[in-house]
Amino acid sequence: NAGVTQTPKFRVLKTGQSMTLLCAQDMNHEYMYWYRQDPGMGLRLIHYSVGEGTTAKGEVPDGYNVSRLKKQNFLLGLESAAPSQTSVYFCASSYSGHPYEQYFGPGTRLTVT
Amino acid sequence: KQEVTQIPAALSVPEGENLVLNCSFTDSAIYNLQWFRQDPGKGLTSLLLIQSSQREQTSGRLNASLDKSSGRSTLYIAASQPGDSATYLCAVIALSGTYKYIFGTGTRLKVLA
Numbered sequence: 041n042a043g044v045t046q047t048p049k050f051r052v053l054k055t056g057q058s059m060t061l062l063c064a065q066d067m068n069h070e071y072m073y074w075y076r077q078d079p080g081m082g083l084r085l086i087h088y089s090v091g092e093g094t095t096a097k098g099e100v101p102d103g104y105n106v107s108r109l110k111k112q113n114f115l116l117g118l119e120s121a122a123p124s125q126t127s128v129y130f131c132a133s134s135y136s137g138h139p140y141e142q143y144f145g146p147g148t149r150l151t152v153t
Numbered sequence: 154k155q156e157v158t159q160i161p162a163a164l165s166v167p168e169g170e171n172l173v174l175n176c177s178f179t180d181s182a183i184y185n186l187q188w189f190r191q192d193p194g195k196g197l198t199s200l201l202l203i204q205s206s207q208r209e210q211t212s213g214r215l216n217a218s219l220d221k222s223s224g225r226s227t228l229y230i231a232a233s234q235p236g237d238s239a240t241y242l243c244a245v246i247a248l249s250g251t252y253k254y255i256f257g258t259g260t261r262l263k264v265l266a
Contacts, residue, residue, distance in 0.1 A: 080258060082242070082257060083244075085254070140254075142244075144197040144198075146196040147194075
């Protein structure tokens with residue numbers, strides 16, 4: 041099993057450009073999550089999904105959109121990138137039942153200039 | 154609103170020492186608490202998960218305890234090694250029904266050879 045994978049690993053964008061980050065998991069997990077990690081602020085939840093076709097907002101959703109068209113994939117989109125979105129983005133997944141243990145991908149380092 | 158705090162933010166110890174990392178949370182109504190390890194530039198690796206009905210979990214040289222009533226968890230690392238150098242994060246999942254993790258900002262541990 042590959043676990044949770046993320047594409048791409050690194051990306052540099054100019055302000056105003058758009059991009060999509062892809063998260064894939066092969067553990068048949070129902071729940072998937074997108075986080076961002078910034079120095080001194082820990083991980084903050086952007087959006088999450090509790091099943092195929094469903095998405096919900098997390099703590100910091102503004103400027104991002106997500107889609108979960110297939111159970112194994114969770115896409116994070118930036119429609120018009122801003123320097124404030126420079127961060128490391130992590131995807132995670134978990135089973136739908138207690139205890140909801142989360143498994144993380146390796147991260148995507150995004151720089152917006 | 155649930156808040157998770159980890160003190161100290163950084164810790165440096167000589168090899169062989171036993172050490173304790175602290176995690177505190179403000180709302181005791183949690184499903185579980187999970188400890189993670191993060192190496193520089195890498196994703197998060199799950200170390201231990203303690204369910205709300207449990208008091209502690211052990212894995213090798215690691216022991217994590219949970220005291221919900223006082224809103225605290227500790228991660229005990231026995232006989233520390235340079236390979237233990239990493240950032241340690243704790244996260245709690247609340248009983249609010251939304252199955253979302255709230256992360257602390259982590260403790261950066263350096264074990265000196």
